[in-house]
Amino acid sequence: MSDITSSGYVRQDLLTERPAPVKTTGFIGLVRTRLFNSPTNILLTIVGALLLWFTIVPSVRFLMVDAVWTGKDRTACLTENAGFTVGACWPYIQAKLPQLIYGFYPEAERWRVNLSLILAAVLLLPLLIPRLPAKGLNASLFFFAFPVVAFFLLHGGGITGFGLSWTAGLLQLFDDSIIGAGQALLSLAKTSAIAPLFWVAGNLIVLVGTAIYWLIFPLTWLRDQLQGTGQSVWADFAITAAIVSLIAFVLGGGVRTGGRALTSSIATFIAIAIVIKLMGLDRGGLPVVATNLWGGLLVTLVVSVTGIVTSLPIGIALALGRRSTIPLIRIFSIAFIEFWRGVPLITVLFFATYMLPLFLPGNFTVDGLVRALIGIALFTGAYQAENVRGGLAAIPRGQGEAAAALGLSWWKTTSLIVLPQGLRHVIPNLVNSFISLFKDTSLVSIVALFDLLGSLRASFSDPKWSTPSTAFTGFAFAGIIYFIFCFGMSRYSLFVEHRLNAHRRN
Amino acid sequence: MSTEARKPPAQIALKIRRVLGGKAGWNGVAVQFAFAAILGWIGYEIVSNARANLENQHIAAGFGFLRNNAGFDVNQTLISYTGSDTFLRVFVVGLLNTLVVSVVGIFFATVIGFIVALCRLSPNWLLSRVGEIYVEIIRNLPLLFQILFWYLAVLAALPNPRQSISLLGFAFISNRGLVIPRPIGEGGFEPFLAMLALGIVAAIALRIYARRALFQRGQMIRIWPYVLGLVFGLPLASILVFGLPFTFEMPQLKGFNFAGGSRIIPEFVALTLALSTYTAAFIAEIVRAGILSVHSGQMEAGSSLGLSRGTTLRLIVVPQAMRVIVPPLTNQYLNLTKNSSLAVAIGYPDLVSVFAGTSLSQTGQAIEIIAMTMGVYLMISLLTSAVMSVYGWRVSRSLGA
Incomplete structure (x- = not known):
């Protein structure tokens, strides 16, 4: 013991305390290690601080300090009246707010817009929170029921028939077109050099058309009978409900297992009946508000929600088509996707506005908003197809092969095994597409629709509010709205991505 | 005697089926026929409707209109254009x-x-935040919004030409656009261009030669002095021999607008x-x-x-x-x-x-x-x-x- 303490290499006295290590955490540490640790870094910090100083300070001054908050017209926002250099002119936004949100939607009917927005929020929020149950029901309500309800709420109007009449009408239109084509061929046969060929083809097509006519005759007859009765909507509804429920029952497995399909079908129809009754659709519904009166944020949201809801099925169909081994379908899908992805959206909107009406029968007019919606749906659908294809490609082949080994058909393999997994993979990409769709909706203002940006631009020309800061105020307001929506969506997509990759973290 | 490996059967029918209908075989062929029929029907409808609609509106289809006179002006043209052009x-x-x-x-x-990107990657915390803020703000606002913002708010707020902002005395920014000096070709222009082109080509050739020397013989050749000489020295020599390639026409404020110089709208x-x-x-x-x-x-x-x-x-x-x-x-x-x-x-x-x-x-x-x-x-x-x-x-x- 004693020889250890006495030996020369063991220290006899305590060491003096060393100074505490330089703090590398917290605010001080951050300043020390990442802001002022070298001359270059000090210079960069100064540059960054200057940049922030010259952007943030003027913005805050403009938006808050120098802003005018109350007033009746432009005089309140003029420098000579306010006594200081005026920043944002907020009374202008207050005065224009209804126009920026509703456009020219009649004031007495604006509750319908509010109700639709509330419905959308109520249906969408639980869909976005992963912990809440009943995602399937929720999603089908949002993606199928809500668009229909919102259409009748926002646009108004009622229905004169139901599934049966619609199906019969559609089939009749189709059949008329086929017979028309056959007759056009027959009339061509009188002048053409290869007349016999045309004659045979024309007769064949007319024959097919006539066969279809007799095939759908029971449907059209039933429809004509229903139109005669006073309660055509309800009678039609009852028959449609009965037929669809029966089909669901039989396809669901008959007596053995069809009960579940039957109850869900009946429940759906009861819900539809309640909606029809509540909104009085059978008696003409709410007063019609033509879409040229819609505007502002309403149009922005309608276009983006419709785009989101319609582009996904189009995208899935095109993605499956592109992966298909059937040559014609694959070639068509590739050509379709590459075409829409290769052209700018604005030309697509021009196409939808000027060219689409030429392609439809002369007596068939399409609303301006619907035309833009068709263009946007096709355009976004092509982009979503590439996203979905990425997800499908990420599913190992073994999944599909295992499903085939279990004896599942192609449809069942795709809809039960491949698609659910593939779509989960690409939720972040899909949300990113939705963000760009939301931003792209501003383009409809170029084809004479007044979305948020279009209404804003229109409000600039109001002489009552023309001041030097009007334009900046308007852009600040619209910019904040766009930023909140887009930033919210991008944060949500990050959250989902994080959640989906939870198993990869360590 | 050796046993030859048996050749697999030709399976011609299978191959034809595969080519025509993919994995789905004859079902695939049937689907294709149905698909082609629907496409043909849609195409027929489009063509016949378009023809009928054009007839109603008295518009002649075809590209003949391209030879007609346009009759309107365009305020920025790179090639000569007047309203009477096609x-x-x-x-x-x-x-x-x-x-x-x-x-x-x-x-x-x-x-x-x-x-x-360099800002965002910078070890400096403040600068990387500035980069991040820039990216987040710009990406989350629609492009059309930004275009209109610059055009209707920022550029419209600029002063008129008489009070225009001068950049070092030779470029002027006003609400009528950006006015810059216009280069006017002089006698030495063609030789200058030829020498510049020659210098660039020679520099590229030199670089290729130096790379080859490095990879094949391991020989390092310092080429940058020669490149500098070729790209800048040759045109400079041409200026000395043939005179200035171009002079600048300075914009002058005359009345309410600028005369001379070229205007960027x-x-x-x-x-x-x-x-x-x-x-x-x-x-x-x-x-x-x-x-x-x-x-x-x-x-x-x-x-x-x-x-x-x-x-x-x-x-x-x-x-x-x-x-x-x-x-x-x-x-x-x-x-x-x-x-x-x-x-x-x-x-x-x-x-x-x-x-x-x-x-x-x-x-x-x-x-x-x-x-x-x-x-x-x-x-x-x-x-x-x-x-x-x-x-x-x-x-x-x-x-x-």
Whole structure:
């Protein structure tokens, strides 16, 4: 013991305390290690601080300090009246707010817009929170029921028939077109050099058309009978409900297992009946508000929600088509996707506005908003197809092969095994597409629709509010709205991505 | 006697079935027939409706209208154009304007994008936050919003030409656009251009020679003095011999506007600003992701070989990052070109604005004009994707080797 303490290499006295290590955490540490640790870094910090100083300070001054908050017209926002250099002119936004949100939607009917927005929020929020149950029901309500309800709420109007009449009408239109084509061929046969060929083809097509006519005759007859009765909507509804429920029952497995399909079908129809009754659709519904009166944020949201809801099925169909081994379908899908992805959206909107009406029968007019919606749906659908294809490609082949080994058909393999997994993979990409769709909706203002940006631009020309800061105020307001929506969506997509990759973290 | 391996049966029927109907076989063939019938029916409906509608509106189908006089003016033309020129010339003028704004936009977007990416990657905390704020704000606002913001708010708020802001005394910014000195060719112009071209070609040849010398013989050749001499010295010599290549015509304020100099219209300025700042945010993210994708071990390996930090970056990190960066970067360039069509919102005379806008409303030839406009953009994007697939093929080949 004693020889250890006495030996020369063991220290006899305590060491003096060393100074505490330089703090590398917290605010001080951050300043020390990442802001002022070298001359270059000090210079960069100064540059960054200057940049922030010259952007943030003027913005805050403009938006808050120098802003005018109350007033009746432009005089309140003029420098000579306010006594200081005026920043944002907020009374202008207050005065224009209804126009920026509703456009020219009649004031007495604006509750319908509010109700639709509330419905959308109520249906969408639980869909976005992963912990809440009943995602399937929720999603089908949002993606199928809500668009229909919102259409009748926002646009108004009622229905004169139901599934049966619609199906019969559609089939009749189709059949008329086929017979028309056959007759056009027959009339061509009188002048053409290869007349016999045309004659045979024309007769064949007319024959097919006539066969279809007799095939759908029971449907059209039933429809004509229903139109005669006073309660055509309800009678039609009852028959449609009965037929669809029966089909669901039989396809669901008959007596053995069809009960579940039957109850869900009946429940759906009861819900539809309640909606029809509540909104009085059978008696003409709410007063019609033509879409040229819609505007502002309403149009922005309608276009983006419709785009989101319609582009996904189009995208899935095109993605499956592109992966298909059937040559014609694959070639068509590739050509379709590459075409829409290769052209700018604005030309697509021009196409939808000027060219689409030429392609439809002369007596068939399409609303301006619907035309833009068709263009946007096709355009976004092509982009979503590439996203979905990425997800499908990420599913190992073994999944599909295992499903085939279990004896599942192609449809069942795709809809039960491949698609659910593939779509989960690409939720972040899909949300990113939705963000760009939301931003792209501003383009409809170029084809004479007044979305948020279009209404804003229109409000600039109001002489009552023309001041030097009007334009900046308007852009600040619209910019904040766009930023909140887009930033919210991008944060949500990050959250989902994080959640989906939870198993990869360590 | 050896037993030959039996050849597999030819299975011709199977192969035909596979070619015609894919994995689904004859079912696939049936589906294709149904699909073709539906497509044919839709096509027939479109053609017959279009024909009937055009007849009702008394519009003659066909491209004959391209030879008619346009009768309207365009406020920015690269080639000579007057109102009495044909619609075909309008098409070319619009196409050139689109290409000009795209090229200028791509240049500035790349520069700003790389600067912002460097900011975001910088070890300096404040600067990386500034980069992040820039990217987040720009990416979350619609491009059209930004174009209109620059055009209707910022440029409209500039003073009129009499009070214009002077940049070093030779360029002037006002609400009528940007006025810059105009170069006017002098006697020494052609020799100057020829010498410049010669210098650049010679410099490229020299570089190729030096690379070959390095790779085959391991011989380092310092070429930068020669390159400098070729690129700058030759044109300088030509100036000394033949005189100045061009002089500048200075803009002068006369009355309420500038005389002389060339004027860049405010629409062009707004569009270029919006397109380049918007695309720069995306380019910054791409560049950042590309550089981060190179494993940090590569940098460490480089320094353990004794390379300096700059050399490691130039020889090891950047070439690997470029492989990741180039395809999405090209995609962004393509997007910028397509987004330049938003010019129609502020009246910059690009292809969509003068051709699909003004010409369409004057002639009513919707089908032909929109098909031509879409065709141009489609051609550009198909060309780009063809070039990119060649690039991807080369990269994967060089990686495989």
